Amino acid sequence: MTELLSPAGNPEALDAAIGEGADAVYLGLKSFNARLRSSNFAWNQFEGAVQSLHSMGKKIYVTVNTVCEERETERLYRFLNYLNKIKPDGLIVQDYGVIRMCQEFAPDLELHASTQMNVASAAAANLLCKQGIKRVVVARELGLDEIRKIKEGTNAEIEMFVHGALCVSESGLCLFSSYLGGKSANRGMCTQACRRLYNAEIPGAFESGYYFSPCDLQLIDHIPELMEAGVDSFKIEGRMKSAEYVGAVTAAYRFVMDHWKEDRKGAIAEGKRILSTDFARSKTDYWYGFKDTKEGVENAGEKILNPHQAGGTGIYLGKIALVRESTEEERKLSMEGRPDAKTEEERVSNFIQMATLKGGSYAPDPGDSIRLHKKDDSGRESHKVRVVNTDEKGNRWIDIPLGFNNGDSVYLLQTKSMSKRYKRVLPADLSRCRKQPGPERLPVLDLTPLEKNELKWFPEGLYIAVSTVADAYAVQLAHPVRLILELNSETLYDLMNKDSAEKPLLPFSRKMVIISLDPFAASGEEESLSQNLNALVEKGYTTFIVNNLAHITMLKKYKNVNMIAGPYLYTFNKWAVSFLENLNIMAVQTPIENSQDNLEETFQTISERSRVLVSCFAYPSLFRLRFKLPESYDFTYFTDKEKMTFKVNSTADGSFVMPELPFSIVDKMTSLKNKGWTHQLLDFSKTKVSKAEIRTLINMINTHSVIPGASRFNWKDGFYNPEKIEAYQKAAERKAEAENMKKPGSRKRR
Numbered sequence: 154m155t156e157l158l159s160p161a162g163n164p165e166a167l168d169a170a171i172g173e174g175a176d177a178v179y180l181g182l183k184s185f186n187a188r189l190r191s192s193n194f195a196w197n198q199f200e201g202a203v204q205s206l207h208s209m210g211k212k213i214y215v216t217v218n219t220v221c222e223e224r225e226t227e228r229l230y231r232f233l234n235y236l237n238k239i240k241p242d243g244l245i246v247q248d249y250g251v252i253r254m255c256q257e258f259a260p261d262l263e264l265h266a267s268t269q270m271n272v273a274s275a276a277a278a279n280l281l282c283k284q285g286i287k288r289v290v291v292a293r294e295l296g297l298d299e300i301r302k303i304k305e306g307t308n309a310e311i312e313m314f315v316h317g318a319l320c321v322s323e324s325g326l327c328l329f330s331s332y333l334g335g336k337s338a339n340r341g342m343c344t345q346a347c348r349r350l351y352n353a354e355i356p357g358a359f360e361s362g363y364y365f366s367p368c369d370l371q372l373i374d375h376i377p378e379l380m381e382a383g384v385d386s387f388k389i390e391g392r393m394k395s396a397e398y399v400g401a402v403t404a405a406y407r408f409v410m411d412h413w414k415e416d417r418k419g420a421i422a423e424g425k426r427i428l429s430t431d432f433a434r435s436k437t438d439y440w441y442g443f444k445d446t447k448e449g450v451e452n453a454g455e456k457i458l459n460p461h462q463a464g465g466t467g468i469y470l471g472k473i474a475l476v477r478e479s480t481e482e483e484r485k486l487s488m489e490g491r492p493d494a495k496t497e498e499e500r501v502s503n504f505i506q507m508a509t510l511k512g513g514s515y516a517p518d519p520g521d522s523i524r525l526h527k528k529d530d531s532g533r534e535s536h537k538v539r540v541v542n543t544d545e546k547g548n549r550w551i552d553i554p555l556g557f558n559n560g561d562s563v564y565l566l567q568t569k570s571m572s573k574r575y576k577r578v579l580p581a582d583l584s585r586c587r588k589q590p591g592p593e594r595l596p597v598l599d600l601t602p603l604e605k606n607e608l609k610w611f612p613e614g615l616y617i618a619v620s621t622v623a624d625a626y627a628v629q630l631a632h633p634v635r636l637i638l639e640l641n642s643e644t645l646y647d648l649m650n651k652d653s654a655e656k657p658l659l660p661f662s663r664k665m666v667i668i669s670l671d672p673f674a675a676s677g678e679e680e681s682l683s684q685n686l687n688a689l690v691e692k693g694y695t696t697f698i699v700n701n702l703a704h705i706t707m708l709k710k711y712k713n714v715n716m717i718a719g720p721y722l723y724t725f726n727k728w729a730v731s732f733l734e735n736l737n738i739m740a741v742q743t744p745i746e747n748s749q750d751n752l753e754e755t756f757q758t759i760s761e762r763s764r765v766l767v768s769c770f771a772y773p774s775l776f777r778l779r780f781k782l783p784e785s786y787d788f789t790y791f792t793d794k795e796k797m798t799f800k801v802n803s804t805a806d807g808s809f810v811m812p813e814l815p816f817s818i819v820d821k822m823t824s825l826k827n828k829g830w831t832h833q834l835l836d837f838s839k840t841k842v843s844k845a846e847i848r849t850l851i852n853m854i855n856t857h858s859v860i861p862g863a864s865r866f867n868w869k870d871g872f873y874n875p876e877k878i879e880a881y882q883k884a885a886e887r888k889a890e891a892e893n894m895k896k897p898g899s900r901k902r903r
Contacts, residue, residue, distance in 0.1 A: 155380050155387060157410060158214070158312065159403045162392035162535075164198060164579050169400030172575030174407035177212035179245060181392065185217045185232060185341075196235075200586035201579045203239050212242040216392075218267035220248045220339045222872070223726045223754040231590040233259050238588055245290065246270075247325065247339070250728030252284060253735075263287050265312065269325035269339065271721070273299075273675040275306030276683075276703035280736075282309040290314075290388065292324040292675070294779040296440040296449065297375060299676035301382040310385040315372040316402055317390025319439065319457065321347040321365045322776040323673045323807075326721060329775040331746045332812065332866060333797075335873035339723065339746070342873060345533075346793075347776065353788040362460030364786065365776060365810070371436035373405060373424045377413045395522035395535045397567035400575070401430050432467045432566055435459065440779075446677035450807060453780035460785075467524055467564030471513030475548065476558055479505045479540075487539045487552050507542070507550040510563055517541075517551055520569025525553060526562045535566060598727050600761055601734050608764065610696055610715045611740050613831040616766060618669060622647050622658060624842050629660045631835070631847050637667045637698065639838050642805045645685060648692070663693040669838070671806065672700035672721035673779060683707045690714060698742060705736055717766065720744045727755055742766040742834070745773050745816065748871035753828075762829035769825070770817050770850070771836035773866070775799070776810035802839055809839050817863035819854045 159170035161178040170178050180202070181193045194202065199215075206213045215236060221229050229251065236244065237259040244262055246252060247269040255262050265288040266272050266281050273292040281289060288310035291303060295313075304311050320327060320338075329346035331337035336344050347365040372379070376387070387410070389402050405427035412420040437456050443449040479487070487505050510516075517523055517538050526533045540552040553563075580586075614634030619625050621643060625636055636659070638644055651658045659666060668689060674682060686697075686704075690711050699705055700719035708714050718724060718733050718741040725747060733741065743752055745768050756762045782803040790813065792798050798813040818825075822833055835850065853860060 155384055155410060156212075156312075157403065157407055158386050158388045159399055160389055160392040160394065161202075161399070162193070162394065163396070164194075164202075164577075165396035166392075166394070166399040167202060167578050168575035169396040169573070170403050171206070171209070171211060171578050172573070173400045173403035175211070175403050177214060177242070177386070178206070179214040179216060179388075179392075181216040181341075182232075185219050185221065185229060196589045197583040197586040198579060200239055200588055201583045203241055204586075205578050205580060214243040214245055214265065215241045216245045216267070217251055218245050218247040218269050219341045220337075220723045220725045220729075221250055222751045224751070226250065226254075226726050226728060227595040228590075230254060230258070230595040231593050233262070234593055235588065235590040237262055243288065248723065248725070248729055249732035250726045252286070253728040253732040256285060260285070265310075266290060267325075268292055268314065271323065271325040271672060271701060273303075273324075273673060273701075274679045274703045275303045275676065276679055276706040277674065277701060278303060278307040278309045278311075280702045280706045282307060284732075288312050288385065292673075293319060293370065294323055294440055294673070295676060296443060297378055297382065299440075300379065300384065302676045302679075304383045311383070312386035312388055313379070313384055314370060314390055315376065315379070315387045315406065317370055317394075318433070319367040319370050319437075321367045321457070321778060323779055326672055326777045327775070328746055328773055329810070331872070332773065332775050332864070335867050335870060337746060337867075337872055340872055349793060351791045351793055353786075353791040355788045363462055364460045364791065365458070366434075366460075366462060367457045368437040368459060368462070369434045370439055371428070372438055372441070373409055373428065374421055375438065375441055376406065376409045376421075376424075377417055380410065380413070393533065393535060395524075395537065395566045396575075397522050397573075398431065398433075400573055401427060401567070430567065432564075434462060446675070449677075450780050450805065454778070454783045454786075454808075457780070458783060467566045468515065469513055470515060470517060470523065470563040470565050471510040472528075473508045473525075473553070473557060473559050473561045473563065474511040475509045476553075477507050477550070479507050479552065483507060483540045483542070483552065489539065504555060505540070505552040506555055506557075507540070508553045508557070509548045509550055513563070515565060516549055517565060518569055521565060522567040523553075524564045524566050525557050526564070527557065528560045528562065532556065598731060600727060600730060600756075601739070603739065603760060603764065608740055611717070611764075611832070613763070614833075616667075616832065616834045618834060618836040618838050619842065620644070620838050620840070624837060625659050625661065627842050627844050628835075628837070628847055630844060631851055633835075635665055635667050635696075636661045637669050637834070637836075639669045640671065640685075640689075648694075649685070649688060664695075666694060667696045667698060667717070668694050669698040669719065670700055670704050672719070673777065673807075674701040674703040675779070679703065699738070705738070709737070716740075717742055720768065725751060725755070730755065740764050740766070743768060745771055746867050746872075748867045749869065750871055759829040763831060765830065766832040766834050767825060767830045768816070768834045768836055769822050770815055770819050770834075771838070772811040772815050772840050774809045774811055774839060776808075778808040778810075780807060781805075782808050811839060812864065814862045814864060815860065816866045816868075817860045818865065818868055819850065820857045820859045822854050823857060 156176045158177045159175035161167035161180040183193055203213055243265045245265045245267045247267040264286050266286050268290040272289045278289045290312045293314050327338045330344045336342035351364050352359050352361050405424040409420045409424040440449055519539055519541055521538050524535050534554050536554050538551050542550045612634045616635045617628045617633040618637035620639040686707050695713050696715040698717045698719040700721040716738050718738050720742050723744050724730050724741050790800050802809045
């Protein structure tokens with residue numbers, strides 16, 4: 154029986170999901186989840202929700218689906234111990250370190266692989282299944298035949314998204330938000346760079362558009378076929394959506410799931426009627442309806458992208474024109490019908506402000522649900538309007554959350570007429586729900602010592618990565634100890650058709666060549682990829698950079714093959730490295746969004762650092778799209794509102810968005826080497842390189858020169874840390890207050 158799984162971003166959404174027939178809900182707590190901007194659940198609310206849902210025969214899953222830095226592992230350990238006491242029905246995880254920690258300390262916790270883990274094949278699902286994962290949430294860039302093939306080839310349960318917002322980038326592989334300011338999608342802080350307005354440089358002019366803002370997924374037409382294929386769980390996206398949205402979408406899919414056998418056409422029609430109140434973006438069934446992968450790569454872009462569709466969700470209501478503080482009476486009115494505010498502090502606090510809107514065609518009424526978007530894309534929040542007042546000047550004021558201001562956009566999600574009252578799920582009395590993470594100390598984890606000559610195939614020195622055979626010739630004057638050649642359509646053709654003992658294809662021996670594999674390994678290409686890897690091994694290529702769990706499954710059968718965990722097998726902490734060690738992978742390439750501090754904390758000894766390949770120069774792929782861009786996208790370069798320039802490369806292997814200027818720490822390479830980072834990478838993947846450029850770069854390395862305009866990415870400052878920012882702000886406020894107290898005439902506090 155297929156499970157219907159709904160989002161519960163707050164207690165009201167939980168009520169709506171269960172009230173409309175969800176079999177299970179998924180939610181996040183205040184940390185380690187990929188929707189940190191949703192309100193999420195307090196400890197006592199979560200404990201109460203688990204108790205209530207279990208008494209109803211329903212299930213509850215917790216999202217622990219972000220990557221964790223080394224400094225956070227003890228807090229993660231305490232969090233997992235807490236969850237082990239509360240006993241939810243499953244944890245949705247991304248970080249291999251979470252899996253490893255649960256294997257060691259909480260083996261009874263059921264684990265589900267998040268879509269962020271980029272599982273798109275039976276080969277990847279089977280590896281996770283052997284590591285104790287019960288369920289995989291498959292990537293969204295898959296069609297019906299691919300889903301069916303995965304289900305037929307694995308014992309793992311299959312969960313898939315059927316409705317809601319889409320990421321334009323392949324699941325778990327987006328670096329754009331992180332690149333713009335450390336707010337990593339892999340850390341739950343995505344600022345949705347794909348939804349932004351960009352200016353494109355087309356022949357003869359510039360044009361603006363929402364070029365990478367995808368439509369929303371809607372697979373209600375395909376529910377019967379997916380149920381027949383044996384999918385175990387249908388997942389609705391929307392932990393940041395309103396309760397009304399969650400209720401309506403849950404009701405629609407519940408109806409189709411319950412009635413399609415008796416009347417398929419009628420059930421789908423009724424489901425669509427229920428969904429007609431979904432004021433989100435236009436809909437797409439994305440990767441469905443194509444006869445094969447090639448057709449999907451050619452045409453999916455037309456189905457998912459519309460540059461004229463605003464990045465926001467819902468009906469546009471205008472922008473905030475004026476803001477003022479709320480009155481005591483308005484605050485009291487806003488508290489009516491807010492059962493989630495239990496404490497006296499919550500009841501009297503100034504948690505709302507009043508605003509007027511201009512530019513839209515509809516004025517929201519009490520009971521309507523709206524969504525607010527900050528103009529700098531730094532935050533979005535759903536809110537139910539409860540107070541509407543008109544002043545003597547005719548200005549119409551509505552209540553909005555704190556933190557929004559003039560110029561921020563507002564959208565209508567749901568009108569009051571669509572609202573329903575649902576039975577409360579959380580217990581009325583939460584006083585007995587007192588469990589919280591404790592003060593436990595995480596046991597020390599030592600990485601496995603290397604045997605003598607264990608990594609003799611991984612020598613110290615300079616590594617250079619390229620995407621074409623021609624570029625391999627250009628970089629040979631730098632004398633790298635190893636050439637990394639990306640496996641793509643072009644290089645695959647060259648390797649399979651031109652490489653021979655009589656006339657070598659590359660200016661490097663096979664022993665000196667490492668083949669780098671694409672991080673997206675889909676079910677549709679699983680068989681051909683396996684065959685190609687077999688042919689490459691037979692030709693004498695024995696070292697591979699693996700970027701997907703499927704690659705490990707395909708290559709582990711070869712005795713003489715060496716594997717390096719690539720940057721997309723995220724190793725942000727020792728526990729993730731230990732997980733890969735248990736798969737007999739001892740060398741890793743650090744994720745490019747990693748920081749120097751975290752890298753040094755993770756690999757502390759010279760011996761440990763001898764296993765790590767550090768990226769020192771690259772044009773990182775910020776978006777990785779499984780499809781070609783539409784033909785109307787007649788541009789290579791585009792800019793954002795900050796005038797940063799990016800370039801896009803649309804190929805037979807999909808599309809890739811990169812910064813115009815590189816990431817570079819080449820001026821630090823000598824000092825890094827002195828600290829034990831003796832394996833260093835210059836990565837020219839997805840870009841052409843000339844001998845002149847190589848000479849210039851080598852000279853800059855030798856003279857410790859900084860590349861003008863190059864980005865440090867997160868190398869220096871690390872990921873964005875809201876706690877640190879808040880501490881800085883409070884310190885600045887205290888300093889300013891102290892300075893004011895020193896001014897003549899200021900009152901001294903008693």
